[in-house]
Amino acid sequence: MTSFVELLLSGITSGLIIGLAGLSVTLVFGIARFSNAATGDTMTLGAYGALMGTSLTGSLLAGGLIGLVAGALSAILAYLLVFRPLQNRSPISSLLASIGVAFFIRAVLGLVFGHDQMVFQMDLVRPFRLLGVRIQPNDLKFAGVAILTLALVFVVLHLTPIGRRMRAVADNPLLARVSGIAPRAVMFTLWAIAGAVAAVAGILLGMKTVVSPESGWDMLLPAFAAAVLGGIGHPVGAVLAGVIIGVAQELATPFVGFTYKIAISFLVLLLVLLVRPRGLFGKIEGVR
Amino acid sequence: MDAYLIAIGTIAGIYLLLALGLNLQFGLTGLINFGHVGFFCVGAYTSAILSTKGVPIPLSLAAAAALAMLAAWPLGIISIRLREDYFAIVTLGFSEVVRLVVTSEGWLTNGVQGIAGIPRIFRAGGGEAQAVLMLGLTLAFCLISIVAMMRIVRSPFGRMIEAIRDNEEAVRSLGKEPARFKMQVLLLGSMLAGISGALYAHYIGYISPDQFIPFVTFQVWMAIIMGGVGRISGTIAGVLILMFFLEGSRFLRDVAPFIPEVSMASIRLGVIGLALILFTIYRPQGLMGDFTKR
DSSP states (O other): OHHHHHHHHHHHHHHHHHHHHHHHHHHHHHHHOSOOTTHHHHHHHHHHHHHHHHHHHSOHHHHHHHHHHHHHHHHHHHIIIIITTTTTSOHHHHHHHHHHHHHHHHHHHHHHHOSSOBOOOOOOOOOEEETTEEEOHHHHHHHHHHHHHHHHHHHHHHHSHHHHHHHHHHHOHHHHHHTTOOHHHHHHHHHHHHHHHHHHHHHHHHHHSOBOTTTTGGGHHHHHHHHHHTOTTOHHHHHHHHHHHHHHHHHHHHHHOGGGHHHHHHHHHHHHHHHOTTTTTOOSTTOO | OOHHHHHHHHHHHHHHHHHHHHIIIIIITOOOOSOHHHHHHHHHHHHHHHHHTTOOHHHHHHHHHHHHHHHHHHHHHHHTTSOHHHHHHHHHHHHHHHHHHHHHOHHHHOGGGOBOOOOOSOOSSOHHHHHHHHHHHHHHHHHHHHHHHHHHHHSHHHHHHHHHHHOHHHHHHTTOOHHHHHHHHHHHHHHHHHHHHHHHHHHHSOBOGGGSOHHHHHHHHHHHHHHOTTOHHHHHHHHHHHHHHHHHHHHHHHHOTTSOHHHHHHHHHHHHHHHHHHHHHHOTTOSSSOSSOO
């Protein structure tokens, strides 16, 4: 029983990370209307940015903020150079180009930092017990950061004027346009948020495990699965779905082994598409 | 004939089979298959495992084609009716899961160490005769596929799949069910990938999971996009460009040995990525494509 609870807690933490990545996918999908395969490698970029920032400033917090800014800037740059020229073409063009962006980011990271795994220098903290359940204080911190990030995104989306405009564009781009909402500010904000959220996910993943040029790409499938399960374009759904997938992965590990973790998210993806293609909270239109 | 040219020709033929399958799926029908390497991998491992266990090679080749199709079938059932980018994500996930399976099921696939000593298809004669025969067999498969593609393009089936690519709603309103045709195209393309994988396994003689990464899929994508989507001549041209690039990057290592192999891998990845971006933005019709369309 206690080991079940421990797996559950660990699953919630990794699920929040998946949820952040899924949130980035789903935001881009809702507003820019394509599946962004560069999300995983933006995560990696954020993690390397944070590693560099940490060794420069000596503080994990400052390093993390540098990684976050790096992720946001790279996403804005990708928008300006790649996705904006493609915005009036089929979403397939943008999807294909986003694979190109993903490969390019990974290639640059591989050339600059090499292919050896890197780790964040973090203090080792002894786990403590609560009612017999072993709790990793670091996991709690990661979950806290993830929840704080999510809260910030939802504050921006629901309590600020630019957030209201973003939701209007997501809801109906033409109606938003004729209502006088300029797409430019909306798109810049979208890409900044999507890049920053992906970067935070990458940094947390890097702190929880290791950082290598491939680590973000491997998160792409769970991130997509979370976005689809949550109902693509639905931010709250993506986060909840991420937690569900994270918990499912951890709980399945004793049965299927560590290597098949990613296969769990594929299974979830197939099941959702088979049973309920619009996801938990998705709108009915536009899926089939 | 120069042994080097024979080797390049064989590899080019293997890539061409992959590219012809993808061109049928994406170029003619509009299916976004991001997991082509998964079917290639299924074909390679099927034929490698069966033939090392003593099954005759013609049978193991047929099994490779059949198993690749069998793997594609459930994917098609689940995702072919859904939006096109869902199909892309599902196939990408499929290829990653295939790689996971061949990595972890060591009892069957020998795990990360891979399968060595896969028997060659032609065992008689000297090394050069074997190589020429292998090249001939690969090119024969390519030729059959090319002729089949050309007939498909001119057939009612070909007009139907091109109509599906151009306007699925219109096809549906005429009372035809696009999903059926898409499924057939998916299976045909997977069969080509399976055969290509089997030829690859027997030609190289050694396969391991790290040869079947998504990068392979997108090399093929780059080839068909560069050459010109939907055109057979474009597919051939694209594969030639891809081979030129891959071999050129090998020569670059000979000229500049101070570049470590891992950096070279990163450079290849970056160039393919950049090519995907630039071609999608500036020349989506490819080098050989229709100049008037965009």
